[in-house]
Amino acid sequence: MQKIGVFVCWCGSNIAGTVDVAAVVEAVKKIPDVAYAVDYKYMCSEEGQKLIKDAVVEYGLDRLVVCSCSPRMHEATFRKCAESIGINPYMVEIANIREQCSWVLKDVAVATEKAIQLAKAAIAKVRFNDPLHPGQSQVVKRALVIGGGIAGIQTALDIADAGYKVDILEKEPTIGGKMAQIDKTFPTLDCSACILTPKMVDAACHENITIHTYSELEAVSGYVGNFDVTIRKKARSVKAEICSGCGICTEKCPARKTPSEFDEGLRNRGAIYIPFAQAIPKVPVIDREACLKFKTGKCGVCSIVCPNKAIDYTQEDELITEKYGAIVLATGFELIDLDKYGELGYGRSKNVITSMQLERLTNAAGPTEGHLVCPATGKEPKSVVIVSCVGSRDTTERGKTYCSKVCCMYNAKHAMYIREKYPNVDVTVFYIDVRTPGKGFDEFQRRAVEEYGVHYVRGQVGKVLSDKDGNLTVFASDLNSGKHLMLNPDLVVLACAVKPAKDARKLASMLTASIDTNDFYVEAHPKLRPVESPTAGIFLSGMCQGPKDIPETVSQAGAAAAKVIGLLAKDKLMTNPCTAKCNEKICSGCLTCTKVCPYGAISGVEKEVITLNGTREKRVVAVVNEALCQGCGACTVACPSASMDLQGFTNKQILAEVDALC
Amino acid sequence: MVITEKEKAEMLSQLAATNVSHCIQCGRCSANCPVAWKMDVLPHRMVYALLNGEADTLLEANSPWKCLSCFACAQRCPKGVSPAAIMEAVRLTAIRSQGGNKLNPNELENYNDKLPQQALVAAFRKYNK
Amino acid sequence: MQKIAELMQAKAIELLESGKAEKVLAWRAGEFFYDNAPAAFSNVDACKEIVYNEFCPANLAKYLIEATKQQKKTAVFLKPCDTYGVNQLLKDNRIKREYFYAVGTPCSGMLDEKKMKALGAKAILAVTCEGDKIIVETAYGTKEFAKEDVLLDKCIMCKGNKYKIADEELGEKLETPKFTGDKFAAVKAIEAMPEEERFAFWQAELSKCIRCNACRDICPACSCEQCIFDNQDAPVAGKAAADDVEEQLFHLIRAYHVAGRCVGCGECARVCPQGVKLGLLNLKFIKDINEFYGAYQAGADATTPSPLVSYKDNDPEAEEALQRRG
Amino acid sequence: MLKDTAKFEPKIVAFCCNWCSYAGADGAGTARKNYPANVKIIKVPCSCRVNPMFILRAFQRGADGVILCGCHPGDCHYSTGNYYTRRRMALLMSMLNFMGVAEDRFRVEWVSAAEGAKFAEVMNDFVAKITALGENVKLRDLRCKK
C-alpha cells in the first residue's frame, strides 16, 4: 500500500486568495493511497519543509505531492527536501496550482475545483513514480579540437591555459588555417600573420597542447566525458623528430608542377614542401602524388640533400587512439567552387581572381612579395573591379542561400589598401547591399569611399568577357542611375561565398553532431546554447557553425573553451536520470528509435535477453546510453512496440494523468 | 469595363508566373542583358515595377520588344526570378489586345547585323502571327 | 503457372541438395483448388508437393523472422510484390540477409475465390485459367469470369513484375495486371464525403471487426516481439472489442503504427474474415505521406528512412497539411 | 455560487513541453492572463514525447478537446523533437478527419516560453471552439458513460 502525502501551499494569498486550500485538502484525503494531506502558508519556507519532513516520519509517507507554484520554481527545493528525509527525490510530484490555477482564474469555486483536479492528476502520476538515480560518469580531462585554424588554436590555448590537456587535429601539414593566408585584417588593417603566428607558436610550445598535423579523424565512439577517438596520422615521409626544418629539400625538389594550395595556385610548390615560412610544425611533407620518387621510383633528391637524413619514403600512416572528455569542432570554411559562374570569367582569364587570391597577391610573403600585379601579365593593374555576393544570397542551385557575412568588410579592406598602396589604381566595388554591422565596421567602409575614393556601384556584374588579347570587359548596371555599364578593368576580384569545410558532413555523422542543409553545424540552441552542439560533449567554434569574422570567431572560440573547461572541471558527470529505457524483453531490435535520437544515445547491441516466454535468446536490442540521453522521449513514440519508455515520464504516468483529468 | 492598373498587374503576374517577391534588386539581370543598352526600363526595373503593381510602366516600356528571350537574366538570377517571363507576359498581353503587335519588320534593318539568324527567325515567328 | 511450380520444385531440391538452404518456404496444396497453404520444406522428397497457382497470395517473407531466429539459411519464393515486404523486414532488422536466399517467382496476378463466390459461384470445385478467361466449375454448374473481375483487390493495383530484392529469378517474368486508375480513388471518395457520412462509413466498417488480429499477424510491417495490443502495460491492450469506439481506436492505431512502413501489399484487407476495408486506412496514410512529405514507397529498398523518422524544417503544419489536401 | 448547469463545460487536456509551452503557461499565469479552468495541463519533456495514443486515450476517456503545445519548429530544446511531432500529428489529424471524427477537437500549437499572452489567447480560443462543438461523443468510450 502506497502512502502518499499531499501538501497544499497557500503561497500567502497568491494561491489561498483564489483557491480554497482547505477544500483541496479535504478532497484529496478521500483519494485512495493518500495517507496525509495538509495545507500551509509557505510550503517552500524552512518551516514548510520541516512540516513535510515531520509528516514523512509520522505517517511513513513514501511519495509526496506538493500543490504549489510551478515546478520550474520549486521542484528542486521539494526534491531536496524529500532527499534529506530519505525519500528518493523523484518520488515527488508538483501540482501547479498557482501559475495554472489561482493566477489565471478569478472565481474561487472554479479555481478550487481545478486545483483539486490538478492535485488528483499529480497523485495519479506519483503512484507510478519509481525511485530514479542519476548516473555518474568519469570525465577524461583532455579535450580534442578538430581544426587548427584561428578558432581551433584559440580554443585550445584557452583550454590549455586553464590547465587541461588539449590535442589539436589538423588535416593540413601545418596549423594556421585560412587566417595564415590573409594579408591584413579588418577593420584595423593590421597584419594577419603578425597576430596569428605568435598564437601558433604559443600553441606549439604549450605544455598542455599536442598538435597532430596532417592527421584526420578515423573513428569516434563513447559519449560526453568519455570519447574514444582514433586519429589517422598520415605519412609525411619525413621524420619529424630529426628534421631541422632547414628547407633545403623543398628548394632542391625537381618536381615543381603542383600549384601551391597556400598561395591559392598563384605559384607552384615542390612535391616536398612546407606550406609557408612560419608553418608549425616546420617540417616538410612529401606529396606522394606529385613526387617523382613515388611515381617513378627514380629521384630521391630530397633524401640526398637532407643534412639530417630525415627523409623516410617508407613511412606509413599511423593510427593513434586517445580518450577525450570533450570535442570541439573548429573545422572552418572553404570558398565555393566557381564552376557554375562561368559568366564571370574565373578560370578563363587569369586576371579574374578570388578574394583569397588577392590576399596572397598583396601579401608581402606571397608569390609577388606583395606587389599587386595582374597574374596574366605581371603588370600592375590600372583599374580593379571587385564583385560582391558571388554565390552568396543565391537561392538557385548555383550558390548558397545565406549571406557570407565577411565579404562586404574585406571588399572594403581590399579596395582601401589597393588605393592606399597604388593611389593611381581605380577601384570599383559592385554590391547589392553593403552590410557592415560591427564595431567600427561601417566607419571603415565609409573611409574606403570618403577617404580612399573607392567607387561603390549599387548593382551586380552580369558577365566578364575576355578578348583574345586578354582584355577584360565587365558588363554591369548601376541601379541607382539606371545606366548600363561597360568597364575595362585589368583585374577582377570575385568575393565568393564561403561554405563549411568539405568533411563537415562526414565528421557530423561520426560525432552525431547535427548539421543544417548547408552543412554548417547546428548549435544546441540558437540563442541560449550557441557554442554547444545538441550532442553533449561536442562544442562548436568558428566558421563551421556559420559565417563569422575573426573577432567573432575568437570570441566563440573562447566561449567554447569556457564550456569545455566547465565540463572538464567536473570529476564526475551526474546524468539526468529521466532517460529513456528499453524493455529488452519486448524490444524487437528494429532500431527505429536510433533514427530519431538527436544525440546518438541509442545503439543496437546483440545480447542475450530473456524473452517473453522466459527463454533466453540472443538478439539485437536497443540500448540507451544514459550519459548521452537527454530525455526528450522522441524514441518512445517512434518505438512500435512501446518497449522504449521514458523514466520520469512513463507511458503509465502520463496515461494516469490523462485518466485523472478526463 | 475598366480594368485598373492593379488588375492588369495581377494579370501580368499570372501570365509571368514568376515570383517577383524573391527579387533582391541585385541587378544581375540587367547586367547580363545583351540588349539592356536599348531598353528604356531595365530588366531589374521591370521586376520592381511588377512587384509594385505598376502595370502601365511595364506595358509602355519598349524593353519587352527589345528583349531577345535569351533567358540570360533568368539563368543568372540568384533568386530564381525570371525577368524574361515578365517580358513575355507583357508581349503576350500586348499581342492579345489586337493591333498591339509592336514588331515592325521595317525596323529590322536597324538591328545589328551580327544578330544570330536564329534570333531573327524566332522573333518573326513570335511577333508576326 | 503449373510450369512455374515445376521450376520451384526443381529449384527447391537444388537449393536443399547443394546446402544453399536448409529449409525452403513455398506452398502446399490443400483440400480445394484455392486453399494452398504456406509450408516449409526441408526434405528433398517432400519438394514434389510444392504447388503454385493463382491462389498463392500470402507473402512468405514473414516466416523469415523465425528462420532468422533459428539462424537457418532459408530459401524463400517471392512474388514481385512480396519483395517489398522483405525489404521492410530488413529495414526493421527483423530478418537478416545472410539467413535467406530469395528466389524471385513470377506472378501474373492472384485470384480471389471470395469474389467468385460473390459473383455467384457457390461451391467451387475447380478453377481453370485460360488467359483472361477464368472458368469455374461449381457443384451447381460451370461459371465463367473475366480475370479482371476476380483478381484479388491487391493485384488490381499490382506494383509490376520487378523484384526489389532477389538472389535469382525463376523463369521469365510474367505480365502483371496493368493498373491505370488512381490507387487512391477509394480514399478520395471517402475524403469527399461530408464528415457525418465519413463517420457512418467507418462505423459500419469497423463495427464488423471481431478483433481476431489477422490483419496484424499477416502484415510484413507488424513484426514486433510483442504487439502493444497484447501488452498489458500498454495503454491499448485489449482482446475483444469492448465497443465500436475501441474498434475505431484499434484500427486507427494499427494503421498508424505501420504508417511509413506499410508497403501497401493489401494483405490486411485480404485476410480480414469480416471483410473490413482496412486497406483504406493504410492507403490514406500512404497518400498523406506522399502529399505532405514527398512520394515514398516503403519496401522499395531496405535503407531509405521512413518519413516518420525523418523531417524537413519546412514540413507543413498539421492544420495546413489538412487544408492542403487536394 | 451555483454553477450554471445548462452551460456545457468541456474537458480539455493540454500537453505542454517543459521548455517552451509549459514555461509559456507559467508566463500566462505570471502575467495574470486569464484562460478558462477547462484547460488542464500535462507536462511532458518535449512535444515529441506525446504519443498519438495519449491523445486518443484522452478522447476515449471523455476529453472534449486535446491540444498539444511545443516549441516553435527550429527552437526545440532537443533540436529536432518538434519536427517529428509535426509529422506525427499532421498524420494523426488527417486520419481523424478521414474517419469523420473530432479533428477539430485536436489542435497543435507552437508556444514559446516568452508567449504567455499567446498561450492564454490560444486556450481561450480553443475552449470557445470546443464549447461550440459540444460534447465529444464519437471518440468516447461508451463504457465511461454508463
Place this chain on the structure above:
Amino acid sequence: MLKITLDNLPKLLASLSELGELQVPCENKGGKVDFEKWNVEKRPRFDITLTSKSAKDLFFPQVEDLLAFKTEGKNLSIEQIPPSNKQVILMGVRACDIRSFELLDKVFLKEPVDTYYKARRENTLIIGMACSEPEETCFCGSFGINPTAPCGDVTTWLVGEELYWQANSEAGKEFTEKVAELLEQAEASQVEAQQAATKAVLAQMPLANFKVAAKIPQDELKTFNSKIWEEISAGCLSCCTCTYVCPTCHCYDIRDYAVSDNHTERYRCWDSCMASDFTKMAHGNPRKTKVERFRQRYMHKLVYFPNNNEGNFACVGCGRCLQKCPVNLNIVKVAKALEVSEDV
C-alpha cells in the same frame, strides 16, 4: 407440415418480432451477412448458406459485462449485472450452428452452470433452416449432422417461393400456435425432393467422405506427441480468426476496466488459445510456443473434448475456418495429417 409463401413472409416476421427479439441473417451496413435484430426495413438473407460470424454470439457474446465494483473511502460495493431475460427468436439457423449450441451446452450448462449463457439459452427459441445449396467447405456430414433437417424448436425449408415450417419441440409447437393463422397446411413432398437434391450435391463435394480418424482421439498421448504439429503449425500466424469464427470455440478471458479511481467494471470477452497470453498465469504462460498453442486448439477439438463428452468432436463442420484462415490452415488439414501420420 405448414408453409407460407414468401410474399407473406414479412407478415410472419412482423408477428414473430412481436413475440420477442427476432434475430435473422441480415446484410449489415458493412456488407456482411450476420444475425441481426430484424425490423421492417431489413430483408432477411435466408439465401446465404453461412453467416459470416457463427450464431454463438447470441448465447455467448464477444463481450459481456459481469459486475461493477465501486469504492467510497474504505467501503467497497459490488454491483452484479443480472443475466438477460429477454425473449429472443433466432431464425434461419443452419444445422451446423444448431449442433454447436448443443456442444456449447456441454460446456456452459455443466456445473458450475454459466447463468448468463443459461438465461439466454432458455429465453431463445430456435428456428432452424435447412440447407439447399451447401458450399464446398461444408462437412457437417462428417459429424453426423443432416443439413437438410436441422433440429431446433422449429425447422424450416425454403423451397422455391415458399417457406415450409415444422415445429419440433413443445416450445416450438406452442410458438407455432401463436403464428398459426399465417401458416397453411402443406405436403412434405417438395421438401423431400429438395432434401434429396441437396444430398446429391453434398455427395460430390470434396469433403463428402471426410471423417476424423478414430485413432486420433483414441490415444491422447500419441496424438499429442506426434511430429506433425511442428510442421503443420509452421504456417500458422497465431491470429484468432479460426477461434472467433468457430461456432464451438468457447474460451473467454475476464478483464477489468477502470472507469475511474473508484469505479471498476468486470467483463468477459472471447479469448483464443492462439493468443500468446492465453491462460497466462503469475508464473507465465504454460504454452510458450506457437506449436504448443496450435496443438492445444486441435487437441481440444479432436481429442480432449470428445474424450470428455461422449465422443462428440468440438467441430460441427461449418467450414468457416476453411473459408477464413488467412493462410488456409484448418481442422480438416490437421485431421488428415494426423490420420496419415505414422506416429499417431
